[in-house]
Amino acid sequence: MAHFDENAKPFSHKWMNERLAVDTLKRVLSTEYWIPKNINFLWAMGMVLAATFGVLLISGIFLLMYYQPNVNLAFDSVNYTIMSEVGYGWLWRHIHGVGASIVFLIIYIHMFTGIYYGSYKRGRELIWLSGMLLFVLFSAEAFSGYMLPWGQMSYWAGMVITNLFSGGGLHADFLVEWIRGDYVPGQAFLNRFFMLHVLLVPLAIIGVIVLHFGTLRIPHVNNQDGEEFDFEEAAEQYKAGNVKESKVIPFNPVFLSKDVFVMGIYFILFFYLVFYHFEFAMDPVNFDPADPLKTPAHIYPEWYFLWSYEILRPFSTNVGLIAFAIAQVIFFTLPFLDRSPNVAPASRRGLFKYWFWALLIDMIVLTFMGKLPPEGAWSTIGLIAALTFMALWIALPIITAKEKKL
């Protein structure tokens, strides 16, 4: 047993310290959590994501109070009850809808920042892997949430995505039926996705966010130059008052003040979209109630899945499924395929510089083609872009192995 001061008043600073180590916690988690000084606003995306996740969680809880997970009631509970009858229901829904879409934009910026600056390399592999795990969980969360309003696109997207589990030529239809709990998406399917969306997946996300933060603690955050330095030495320098010479700053309050400023700008954009441009995040087709007898003219996923959808589409069923499966996991392997010894921004890294921009542009082209009807020239462009995607990943270990040490 530790020593307890008998005279300490309940809930006084000393009393709390003896029981919860609040001073130590504050030091370890904020005032002496050292962040490199040389980082730009792109490093604030982590906090922007955390804030957006919080907004999604809170708005989701409000929507949950009135949503009905029933195939006959779901559509109207979302589009009528929440939008018309619940005070400010429309605001919660628009926040949730816009948040679900914009969170992926920030995730992609966050990911490409990591790729550009080499933040997945040497010592930081687990940061990358836990981050990719979060990406997969967010994808599952977004997909299961998209089912819930039970609109036309919800229904048909559910049909198409679960069909993938038949494994094409394998004809594993039993697996598809097992997942759906029926031959087609129905009540059992909706119940399952409802549970996944509001409980299991968010719980897993919260857990992995904690893990993701934990993985940062020892290798520390990367910086704009990929520079490696002694954090402890720099911290001593900072604490001694040489704040100008030191390469680090405390997370709280110095870096936090920048995080909060970036979040302010982000929330201006976010709420502009919520009030004046929410329709970008809500596909019009999904405002038609689910109709199992009528296929929409074009079935496409939300914008953040389009690139991987387009890797599936231009090939024959089996080849497409294999390509799609590879696309889903290939980013996990990045720290191991990149064989260069350098942790540096792409601009200083020989051929990798071209690789980075080629990947980014290729994924944007795939995204465009994923939404367009697969006809004529677009099919061809889609096929070339999908092959380019594969080629880029095959080329990665080769071009990075040749890289000279900086």
Place this chain on the structure above:
Amino acid sequence: MKELKIFGIVAVFTLVLYWGVEPFAHSQMHKHVEGDNFQYSDLKPVAAKGDAAKGEALAAACVGCHSINAKNMPAPMDAVASAQAYGVNPPDLSLAGKMLDDKFFVHFLLNPAEVTKSKHFAMPPSAGSEQDAADIVAYFKSIAPKEATPKEAYEFACGRCHANRYDKWTQIGDVPKTKSNIKTGVDLAALDFKKNLGVYQNKLADYMGKLPPDLSIIIRARNEHFLHTLIENPQSQLPGTAMPRVGLTKEGTEEVMAYLEKTGDPSKEARGQVGPWVLAFFFIFTFLAYGWKKAMWKGHH
């Protein structure tokens, strides 16, 4: 400066991405249909000048099927019986002179099936000559009220085929307020209404090929241009559709759209009111955060 450059690059890629998946993709997925701005240019101009007094006598024939509530002339049959006779309930004609385009109305009376582009249109040709038709139109214009509410416009133009459940509107009228029997929990009046509606809808579905969709939230499912051109000429957007061309004027269409917006996008006004306050809050928040950042980073570079 460097951060602004990075921000610029992120912004450009984001906007290109947005352009590709929203405006560009949608322009490619839906063929553009040029509207006629409610001119009904395919119909010949009408030379005859209408005479309302002569029209009144001719319009007496209309009440064989239609009601004219503005003149206290009831319909000979109720909605359900009408649907059993004709497939659909004929509209009340009080608003016809206000809602319908004059030229369309004249040609419609002469040859309904051709003008509506609906082969099996229930109404037979109802005027002997262009002069007679012009007289009838003049009469309906003379009795039409100055103002129609959006709901009246909807009821006249769409409401006998399309329900609007978010406004509790059915093809046979508003859902009545009824009460269940306190001892049994059964609401017989509601069941009666449901049964009548069911009979009507079955007849309507036989007549149209399928039950026309509920329009509660159509304003969000289709864009404004689509709805305008669809109302103006259903065949232009949905070739082969059973929906007849109803011949609304531009103003009549705006009234119908106002109603659709009220039921499908009821928060529009509230968004306009709340939005500026929330944005103002975040502008001030960001301004203060910038000041805090300045203060915190002082002496760090």
